[in-house]
Amino acid sequence: xxxxxxxxxxxxxxxxxxxxxxxxxxxxxxxxxxxxxxxxxxxxxxxxxxxxxxxxxxxxxxxxxxxxxxxxxxxxxxxxxxxxxxxxxxxxxxxxxxxxxxxxxxxxxxxxxxxxxxxxxxxxxxxxxxxxxxxxxxxxxxxxxxxxxxxxxxxxxxxxxxxxxxxxxxxxxxxxxxxxxxxxxxxxxxxxxxxxxxxxxxxxxxxxxxxxxxxxxxxxxxxxxxxxxxxxxxxxxxxxxxxxxxxxxxxxxxxxxxxxxxxxxxxxxxx
Numbered sequence: 001x002x003x004x005x006x007x008x009x010x011x012x013x014x015x016x017x018x019x020x021x022x023x024x025x026x027x028x029x030x031x032x033x034x035x036x037x038x039x040x041x042x043x044x045x046x047x048x049x050x051x052x053x054x055x056x057x058x059x060x061x062x063x064x065x066x067x068x069x070x071x072x073x074x075x076x077x078x079x080x081x082x083x084x085x086x087x088x089x090x091x092x093x094x095x096x097x098x099x100x101x102x103x104x105x106x107x108x109x110x111x112x113x114x115x116x117x118x119x120x121x122x123x124x125x126x127x128x129x130x131x132x133x134x135x136x137x138x139x140x141x142x143x144x145x146x147x148x149x150x151x152x153x154x155x156x157x158x159x160x161x162x163x164x165x166x167x168x169x170x171x172x173x174x175x176x177x178x179x180x181x182x183x184x185x186x187x188x189x190x191x192x193x194x195x196x197x198x199x200x201x202x203x204x205x206x207x208x209x210x211x212x213x214x215x216x217x218x219x220x221x222x223x224x225x226x227x228x229x230x231x232x233x234x235x236x237x238x239x240x241x242x243x244x245x246x247x248x249x250x251x252x253x254x255x256x257x258x259x260x261x262x263x264x265x266x267x268x269x270x271x
Contacts, residue, residue, distance in 0.1 A: 030247060037240035044237055055241040065226065065242070071216075072223040074137065076205035079144040083201045084194060086145070087152025092186070094153070095160040106153070113150035117210045120147070125214040135220045143211050148201035155200060159193025199257055203250065 032046055037055060039048035059065050090109055094102045112120055124143045125134065133139030163186065171181040187194075209224035216222055221229070227239055 033240050033243050034247070037237055037244040039237050039240075042236060044235055044240060055237040056245075058236075058238050059241055059245075062238075065223075065238070067219070068221050068223045068226040071137070071140075071220060072206055075140045075144055075222065076202045078137070078141040079148055079205040080198050080201045082141060083145045083148040083152050084198050087149050087197060087201075088156050088190070088194060090149070091153045091156035091160060092182070095157060109153055110150045112146050121211040121214045124211055128215055134215045135217055137220070140212070140216055140220070140222070143215055144205040144208060147208060147211065148204040151200040151204060152197040155197035156190060156193050159190045163189055195257060199253055202253070206246070206249075 035048055036044055036046050038051050038053065039045050040050040040052035040054060041048065090105070094106045094109075096102075097105075124146070128134045128139045128143070131139075133142070167185050167189070168181050171185045172178070176184070207224060208222070209228055212222045212225040213228065216225055223242070227242060230236075231239055
């Protein structure tokens with residue numbers, strides 16, 4: 001028995017070690033970026049020989065960088081406001097439609113996450129060109145909404161999979177209309193999924209660069225697009241400073257989501 005326990009412990013230790021190596025492999029590039037952003041050198045250097053905040057100052061003193069950041073923030077917020085309601089309704093309709101039509105609609109809406117992003121970018125460029133929406137905020141929001149929809153549908157679909165349908169039936173039996181049932185019964189039970197969907201849509205828009213290379217340029221350049229152009233022309237630690245700030249924003253949002261999720265679970269259990 002002790003031999004079996006020792007073998008199980010050894011296997012578990014190996015699994016932990018492999019998991020740790022995978023985490024290091026995935027996160028080490030991110031961890032390297034952070035100290036590089038505080039380097040005083042005029043080029044990317046690791047480890048930094050001296051420390052400074054000059055590249056953060058360079059970002060906040062550059063009108064071009066700030067304009068691109070503002071455009072990305074606006075596009076991300078509008079993408080959330082458009083993609084989450086549409087994705088929620090689509091996920092609900094797909095969940096309640098148990099036939100080939102629902103599966104076909106789901107496949108169509110999920111296709112942007114399956115088709116190579118370059119093909120999506122080319123198609124988006126020519127489609128928006130027909131309506132003269134390239135290099136415009138509405139065009140950028142529409143493109144990012146299409147890219148964010150699959151993640152919204154997945155998040156909402158996961159919430160609907162754990163939703164007790166009998167709650168809707170009870171509300172309907174008490175005289176509530178389908179719309180009122182959806183707004184007062186279904187939606188409150190999907191708060192966590194909706195928040196997750198909003199976070200994913202926001203990050204999808206903020207992080208997107210390939211489609212932005214095709215449909216946004218000049219004054220309408222997003223932050224990732226300008227970062228790409230800056231890396232192509234000249235590489236300086238400003239890129240590392242921006243990347244570090246984006247990492248911090250993501251960590252704060254994920255932490256906030258975790259706290260809200262824990263509170264929602266606690267409230268649900270108490271009720």
